[in-house]
Amino acid sequence: METQMQTSIEEVQEQPNSFASVLHANEFVPLNMKTPVPTAYCFPCKNAYLSTLTPALYQPGTEYYYNQNYPLMSPYLPYYVPGNINNSTFDTEKLRDFRSLTISNLPNSYKISDLLSLIRTGPLEKACVKASKNRVLISFIHAADAFAFYEQCTVNRPVFQSKLLRVHFARPTILPESIHQALQQSAASRNVFIGNIPREFTEQTLEDCLSKYGAIENVKILSSRNIAFVHFLNIKSAIRVVRELSSDKEWHSRRVFYGMDHCSVPINNNSKLLAKKYNGYYAGLDCFGSQETGKDKFAGNRTAFLGNLHESTETYEICNAIHYGPLHDVHYIPEKHICFITFISPEVARSFVEEYTKGRLYIHGRLVKVGWGKESRPFPAVLQTAVSNGASRTVYVGHVGKEDELEKLLNEFSKYGEVEHFNYISKKKCVFISFTSLPNAIKAVSGVRQNKAFRKFRIHYGVDRCGGITEREYSTDFNSVVSTTSYQFGQMKTPSNISPPSGTSLHNGTVPSIYDAVPT
Numbered sequence: 001m002e003t004q005m006q007t008s009i010e011e012v013q014e015q016p017n018s019f020a021s022v023l024h025a026n027e028f029v030p031l032n033m034k035t036p037v038p039t040a041y042c043f044p045c046k047n048a049y050l051s052t053l054t055p056a057l058y059q060p061g062t063e064y065y066y067n068q069n070y071p072l073m074s075p076y077l078p079y080y081v082p083g084n085i086n087n088s089t090f091d092t093e094k095l096r097d098f099r100s101l102t103i104s105n106l107p108n109s110y111k112i113s114d115l116l117s118l119i120r121t122g123p124l125e126k127a128c129v130k131a132s133k134n135r136v137l138i139s140f141i142h143a144a145d146a147f148a149f150y151e152q153c154t155v156n157r158p159v160f161q162s163k164l165l166r167v168h169f170a171r172p173t174i175l176p177e178s179i180h181q182a183l184q185q186s187a188a189s190r191n192v193f194i195g196n197i198p199r200e201f202t203e204q205t206l207e208d209c210l211s212k213y214g215a216i217e218n219v220k221i222l223s224s225r226n227i228a229f230v231h232f233l234n235i236k237s238a239i240r241v242v243r244e245l246s247s248d249k250e251w252h253s254r255r256v257f258y259g260m261d262h263c264s265v266p267i268n269n270n271s272k273l274l275a276k277k278y279n280g281y282y283a284g285l286d287c288f289g290s291q292e293t294g295k296d297k298f299a300g301n302r303t304a305f306l307g308n309l310h311e312s313t314e315t316y317e318i319c320n321a322i323h324y325g326p327l328h329d330v331h332y333i334p335e336k337h338i339c340f341i342t343f344i345s346p347e348v349a350r351s352f353v354e355e356y357t358k359g360r361l362y363i364h365g366r367l368v369k370v371g372w373g374k375e376s377r378p379f380p381a382v383l384q385t386a387v388s389n390g391a392s393r394t395v396y397v398g399h400v401g402k403e404d405e406l407e408k409l410l411n412e413f414s415k416y417g418e419v420e421h422f423n424y425i426s427k428k429k430c431v432f433i434s435f436t437s438l439p440n441a442i443k444a445v446s447g448v449r450q451n452k453a454f455r456k457f458r459i460h461y462g463v464d465r466c467g468g469i470t471e472r473e474y475s476t477d478f479n480s481v482v483s484t485t486s487y488q489f490g491q492m493k494t495p496s497n498i499s500p501p502s503g504t505s506l507h508n509g510t511v512p513s514i515y516d517a518v519p520t
Contacts (some may be wrong), residue, residue, distance in 0.1 A: 071367060096143045097172035099125070101150060102166075107161045110231070112136070118158055121148040123189055123261035125179065126234040127217070139171055141183065141235075181446075182239045184382040186439045188258050190217070191233045192242060194228045195255030196333060197221070206230060213237045213244075229259050242340035246417050246440065253333055302328065303373035306339040310364035313337075315420040315436060321363050321465055324352040326392055326464035328379065330420065330436040340373045344387060344438070378485045386442055390461045393441040397431040398458035400424070406431065412454065414513040416444035421465065432462050 026165035103115070112129055115136060122145025128137040140146040146169075152158075153167040182188035189407045194206070203219040210216065210230055214237025221228045232238045242258060245251040306318065318339055325348030332339040343349040383391075397409060403426075410422055414434050418441025423432040435441040445461065448454050 003254070026233060043214075053193050080389050096146075097174055098136060098169055099141070099143045099175070100139040100170035101146055101167055102135055102137050102170045104133075104166045105163055106134050106136065107163050108134070110161060113231075115160060116217060118151060118160065119263040121145045121152065121263070123264045124235070125175065126190075126236075128233075130135075133379050139173065141175070176236075179235055179239070182235075185386075185442050185446075186242070187380050187382070188235060188242070189261045189264075190232050190238050191259035191261050192230045192232070192238050193255070193257050193259035194230065195226065196253060196336075197226050197228050199223065199226065199400070201228070203228075210241060223288075229263065242442075243416075246437075247415060252418070253335060255331055274414040298350065298353075298372055298375075300346045300378065301372055301375045302343045302346045302379065303376045304341045304343070304349055304353050305369075305371045305373040306341065306361075306363075307337065307371070308366065308371035309334075309339060309368060311337065313364045315339075315418075316434075317363055319420055319434070321361060322352070322466040324348050324355075324466070326384075326387070326467040328393075328438050331348055332436075342373075342376055344379060383438060383442075387438075391438070391442055391445075392461050392464040392467070393435045393438045394460040394462035394464050395433045395441055396447055396458075396460045397433065398429065398460075399456060400429045400431050401447045409433070412451070413444050414449060416440050416447060432465075434465060 067501045112127065116124070116127060116138075119138070121140075123141045125139040125141050127139075130137065139340070140149070150167060150169065153165070158167070169385075179188070190211075197206075200362070201221065203221050206219050206221070206228055207216055213232070214431070215233040217231040217233050219228065219230050230238075230241075232241075238258065242256055245254075245256045309318070309332075311334070313332075313334070315330060318332060318341075319327075319330060322341065326344050327341060328344050329342040330339065331342075341349075341352075343352065353370060355371055356368075361368045361370055395413065400406070400409070405425075406422075406424055409431060410419070410433075413419060413435075416435070418436045419433055420436050421434035423434075425431070433444075435444065441461070445459055448457075449459055
């Protein structure tokens with residue numbers, strides 16, 4: 001095979017005006033053709049970058065490659081043969097930026113949502129409609145998904161409204177760093193999940209409210225469950241929606257997070273049930289209900305349900321009552337007197353639920369009903385890595401010199417999400433800020449550290465105050481409670497000039513806290 005390949009290459013190099021048909025990864029067949037090959041099947045290989053990708057498939061001296069079997073060949077990947085992605089000579093690392101495809105020969109009138117419903121190979125970064133040129137540019141998050149879709153179109157030419165579509169690769173593009181971070185920290189997608197929406201909300205109401213953030217593909221409302229899914233054409237729009245609405249007081253009673261892009265491949269066996277129930281749309285961290293699968297329907301579940309809460313209960317009071325393990329998320333719905341607590345570990349969640357379904361949990365003097373919430377998705381690997389490196393939903397801020405700096409800190413950190421507890425220790429000149437969500441704390445630490453106005457402060461992660469630490473377990477050595485610090489905590493001094501956000505505790509010594517029991 002090597003001798004045959006080498007001979008073929010030499011023959012092609014000797015005949016620069018001939019064309020080669022790429023049949024296999026390592027096989028070139030020169031064609032001596034008197035009649036010129038139609039230009040629709042010929043693509044120039046003038047890009048020097050392409051020649052470095054797969055040397056076995058591209059050889060200097062051959063100006064064109066001709067593929068008679070695959071008329072969908074792309075100008076930017078003229079050597080690529082569908083089915084060859086797993087070949088050892090195919091350098092996937094160098095192809096990671098080939099995420100974009102152009103779909104052309106579209107009908108004059110169509111809905112973009114109908115077109116994107118043809119894609120089921122992986123989540124999209126964006127879809128750009130170019131009506132003047134009658135084509136659409138789609139960019140996947142991962143290059144492998146783009147190649148998978150391209151191969152599907154090669155095997156079965158897609159037909160859309162009686163039109164045979166043309167699909168080819170566009171110019172390679174690098175995934176923006178801001179999107180990469182959102183994917184790593186929050187498993188972002190184009191799909192925004194909104195829970196606990198009012199019954200009077202319609203799809204048009206949501207579209208009018210959210211269209212200012214970017215172009216919307218479609219809106220789906222499941223009125224029976226009071227939830228909605230909004231797919232944007234660009235993932236940047238969805239990231240902005242989740243970031244801003246999560247800290248908006250008007251949206252505080254509603255769950256806003258990422259759902260699964262309907263272009264994605266189902267990730268587990270249960271996805272078929274979800275696809276049938278939600279018409280192909282999936283919730284991200286939906287905690288409204290329970291899906292029964294398998295013999296143990298609670299296996300792996302990390303979400304606990306708290307009901308019958310007192311109408312005066314605040315979020316920080318709920319967290320004060322939980323000392324079983326660090327939390328992933330706390331979602332309190334005061335008007336319904338319920339709360340969903342998502343732990344990092346499913347074992348901790350099971351221990352908590354089993355303990356208080358048999359025992360008694362009182363908050364604000366009222367017996368709380370404890371049970372299971374909707375099955376949560378597995379803890380994201382990116383968050384697990386962050387937790388292994390010390391991340392938690394509690395942020396430590398040191399070198400706080402003046403009390404007038406506290407309001408500045410509270411305002412700045414509140415931009416990244418809801419804060420349930422703000423603990424200022426004047427003796428040690430430090431502050432502990434507890435978010436209701438772990439991803440928000442990670443974003444806050446990363447964002448505030450880059451802010452020049454806050455460079456004087458020492459910013460690290462603290463230990464989650466729900467992390468299983470009780471007053472009996474404290475000792476004079478408190479090094480393990482604050483990541484990378486060795487502070488011991490004294491008494492709190494309450495600043496009188498700060499009004500905390502609704503549901504936030506600005507500790508004044510009257511509410512029990514895990515930090516109060518530490519001896520000075």
